Amino acid sequence: MVRRLLAKSSRSRQTSFGIGTESGKLSGSVPFFARSNPTRLLASLNQPFHSHQQFAIRVCRIGTTCEMKPRELPDVDSETPLSEIKIPDPRPELSPEDVSRRRKIAIRKRIKGYGTLLAILYVGIWYQPYEFDIIPRKLPNPNPRIDPDSKTLFSKGTKILIVTAHPDDSEFFIGGLLPQLKKSGAEMHQVICTDGDKGYYWIFTNADENRRVRREEATNAAAASNIQPPILLGYPDRFLHVKSDVIAGVTREIESFRPDYILAFDGDYPPRASHQDHRRSGDVAKIAAERTHIAKWLMLFSTNAPNYFVDISNNWEDQKKLLAIHKSQFYGKKLEGVENMVGYNAEKDGERGGFDMGEGFRCIKLR
Numbered sequence: 001m002v003r004r005l006l007a008k009s010s011r012s013r014q015t016s017f018g019i020g021t022e023s024g025k026l027s028g029s030v031p032f033f034a035r036s037n038p039t040r041l042l043a044s045l046n047q048p049f050h051s052h053q054q055f056a057i058r059v060c061r062i063g064t065t066c067e068m069k070p071r072e073l074p075d076v077d078s079e080t081p082l083s084e085i086k087i088p089d090p091r092p093e094l095s096p097e098d099v100s101r102r103r104k105i106a107i108r109k110r111i112k113g114y115g116t117l118l119a120i121l122y123v124g125i126w127y128q129p130y131e132f133d134i135i136p137r138k139l140p141n142p143n144p145r146i147d148p149d150s151k152t153l154f155s156k157g158t159k160i161l162i163v164t165a166h167p168d169d170s171e172f173f174i175g176g177l178l179p180q181l182k183k184s185g186a187e188m189h190q191v192i193c194t195d196g197d198k199g200y201y202w203i204f205t206n207a208d209e210n211r212r213v214r215r216e217e218a219t220n221a222a223a224a225s226n227i228q229p230p231i232l233l234g235y236p237d238r239f240l241h242v243k244s245d246v247i248a249g250v251t252r253e254i255e256s257f258r259p260d261y262i263l264a265f266d267g268d269y270p271p272r273a274s275h276q277d278h279r280r281s282g283d284v285a286k287i288a289a290e291r292t293h294i295a296k297w298l299m300l301f302s303t304n305a306p307n308y309f310v311d312i313s314n315n316w317e318d319q320k321k322l323l324a325i326h327k328s329q330f331y332g333k334k335l336e337g338v339e340n341m342v343g344y345n346a347e348k349d350g351e352r353g354g355f356d357m358g359e360g361f362r363c364i365k366l367r
């Protein structure tokens with residue numbers, strides 16, 4: 001009696017079989033498609049065959065098992081061509097109602113599955129903070145170099161307002177310029193639009209603790225660059241929008257500080273993939289700067305269309321120290337990764353500006 005048939009699927013989509021029988025062991029190799037069709041399976045084995053045998057066929061693929069229950073084979077002799085042997089389907093006959101019911105259940109299950117998958121995808125995309133321009137934005141052409149009165153920029157007492165989205169943005173994006181401005185004796189204020197409640201966007205974090213820690217780190221980092229303690233407008237991280245109250249918040253700071261320069265993200269020509277809060281804070285700063293007409297220059301960083309480059313080749317060590325102040329964000333391997341990323345960007349901008357390391361800005365003269 002044939003006791004069992006074991007099959008192993010190979011990567012070449014051939015299935016190898018071994019059949020234990022009373023008279024010995026049969027083995028062979030059949031195409032993958034034959035694995036679940038007993039008639040084709042037996043025919044493919046091309047072996048002498050005894051009737052009245054009970055078969056238990058077990059076909060195994062890597063990681064799956066498909067079992068066919070033992071059944072009586074038709075009464076045939078060994079001369080009958082194997083291809084003509086019809087083995088009855090082991091599955092019970094289903095009524096048309098049952099077939100239709102099963103089909104409906106299967107469809108419902110599939111809809112539920114795809115629906116859940118889509119919902120997870122939607123929430124994931126909605127929650128993640130990055131924006132990606134599928135079609136690259138057209139860059140200004142021509143985009144001539146501009147000197148934003150750099151002598152004034154690096155003069156003692158020049159008033160500079162930095163508008164960012166998150167507590168660590170200044171050190172990340174203009175951390176090479178800050179030591180230079182500190183050295184030249186600029187008077188610097190900083191507005192941070194969000195409250196830093198999310199850190200790395202992990203859902204289960206303590207928002208209050210994040211706010212406290214990140215405010216403290218931003219204050220320490222500001223102090224290291226001789227910037228006044230930052231003003232946090234307190235909007236939730238990831239959900240910054242160009243709204244009248246945000247614009248009013250930035251406008252208020254511009255009117256009270258009356259800066260000569262406003263430094264902010266470039267919302268018009270951002271990197272193709274960038275944080276949506278960065279873009280929005282840049283839009284807000286630009287609107288407030290144009291409305292107030294107080295600052296002479298708007299210098300937009302994290303831009304794809306720079307027209308002015310600052311040589312920061314000698315400030316790299318200082319920038320690394322500034323980055324390390326944000327311990328909750330950048331530490332260990334993460335800090336190393338961030339340093340590599342910032343360094344890489346500085347080298348790229350440096351190449352465009354003709355320095356070893358640089359920071360690119362899109363400068364707009366406001367008045």
Ligand SMILES: [Zn+2]
Pocket residue numbers: 165166168169275278
């Ligand atoms: Zn940021």
